[in-house]
Amino acid sequence: MTETRTSPVSAPTPGDGSPGTGALSPLGITGWSRWGWRQLTSMRTALVLLFLLALGSVPGSLLPQQGIDPAAVQQYYTSHPALAPWLARLSLFNVFAAPWFAAIYLLLFVSLAGCVVPRAFRLARSARALPPPAPRNLGRLPQAARHQTALEPAAALAAATAVLRQHKFRLRTGDGWVSAEKGYRRELGNLLFHLALLALLGAVGLGGMFGYKANRLLVSGTSFANTVTALDEFHPGRLVSSADLQPFTIALNRFTASYVTSGPDRGQPSDFDAYLSYSAQPGSPVHRDDLRVNHPLNLDGVKVYLIGHGYAPVFKITDGTGKVVFNQPVPFIAVNTAGLTSEGVIKVPDARPYQLGFAGVFLPTAVDVGGTLESVFPAPIAPRVSLVSYKGNLGMDSGPPQSVYQLNTAGLTRLPVAPRPLAVGQSIKLPGGAGTLTFTGYRQWISLAITYDPGQVPALIAGLAALAGLLLSFFIRRRRMFVRAYAGPDGRTVLDVGGLARSDPAGGFEEEFAGLADALRAACAGSSTPTTTPQGERD
């Protein structure tokens, strides 16, 4: 019997069991999680997270982003072959989809929601609350006044109540006193601000769930439709299916780029115009638009931005059997901005007897600079193409999908072709009867960013509401007035008036109080003797 009683008692004695175990620590799991929650939802943590979020988006503007300009990322890979894979491992080419960015965002979201939701309830209660009962000694309040009146205390109080009501105070009456409070709109503003903040978070989430981002490179003279197979990149929100894409089609009729031709800014772009034809859905009328940088096309709420351009030299390739196996523009990606020197590859997987591959550069204005050919101006004044030719296995008949901007040379042999830059109309005859390549011309391409964010308008509205709420809460003071009326020692009624402004660092309540005190005195006037006493001169 005794043994069964001692065992539970002996458990918590010192030295029995390690002190470090969580269950026995003074806080316990509940305590720790409560502490953690309080830390997470503190204003300081939210501010730190907000700062981290801002800091985390910095690489997004310093480094090219996959979702915005994949061509630029490709270019970065080419120019920084050692660094780029490491940056990619840290998701720095796709910052806004990086796990660490998501972690910061999520924590901020939880922190803000955890802070704002309980506070919103508190504010809502506070906005509905009645003023507190009048303090016993009104003379101790920051603002105080005393009047004497011939009216009975009850009548004086009724008169004071009427004045305060007339001044739109919220009233609470008791035995011989009146409390009044004004400026509840401050709390409403505060509440509006907090609710708008929540709505803003929700709107951002909405955009993330139902929105999508896509990219498409479009060569002039071609068209595409907003469907997944036609897109180069597609980043759907969690609840977006491929059936939800707005079914517009866009054709690029012509693209013109103007460059500064003289002065220190020579070669800088001055204007980009992409002349588009588009229709919002199959069968609807075709409209025309001059798409320019930062002037997106709005189609059913989807914004289409012009974000890049380049050259697509056109090649016609005849294989060893004499058949034309390739005849199309090939987008080349600019590797420098000054002369728009562009790199690209051509893959001809169905050439016979050998598959053919070419890697090369397109120079819009080729000039011989000390023995090497360089492009000195971005406009196509003297376009040349220089290519390296390969034959063999392109690795396209099996294995993982390939980038269209890279040639896998593992199964290829380089053909001994004298490196000679081609002008429009010139050809390379490949040795060994492998075929012929002709540079037949060039076109321009544009890259389009397609973004759909249904949370954008709600986010704007929520942002404006938050601002309005903030202004209300800044400019409206909550102030209280108290009145006590009682029979004085000389039989006359004493009217004590006290005032208090909450959260009033800027001041300004003194005049209002003086005005109100005067109004109260006047209301109880008749045979009254005013003895207004400022604070500190009594007692």
Add this chain to the structure above:
Amino acid sequence: MAVLAAAAALAVAGCAGGSIAANTPASNGQSFVAGSPGTTVFKAGAGPLAPAVAGPVVGGGKLSLAAYRGHVVVLNFWGSWCTPCREEAPDLAKLASDFTASGVRFVGIDIRDSPPSAEAFTSDFRIGYPSLSDPGDNLALNFRSTVPPAGIPTTLVIARSGRITARVIGGVTYTGLKSLIQRAAAQPG
């Protein structure tokens, strides 16, 4: 109340956070959406009706999908430049020659391609069936309200009733597609 609010916040945050870390198709400058591979199968009579697409055929001529109503149809979205399409092409060509006698029709839809490349592909892989040419993606767009092709290649199997019974995103294999064809063939017209 606070616990409830916290739970709600977590739930909302969970959804929004998911969008950021959504499993988007790998995009390494490939310049096309490869799609996440997978097969969707519809119950008999439950799949959407395939749209009546029609247009010019690679190599010349015209074709309307409506002409194949009453047949089991295999519809393959492909491009000569796409590695998984080239990988599956021999299997598709063999399936087409094996099943044409039993009334199965194969139709390709050639996406983001140029006529010489598409024709070279067709003769290279000895593709015996016609392919609709879709340079402006208008045919693909017609499938948006049914089973949109969510990557290249995508293969749809259409029953005799005209209803889509299966969608395969990514390359198909001989045996895999064969079982889907037989399943569609077993469904009543």
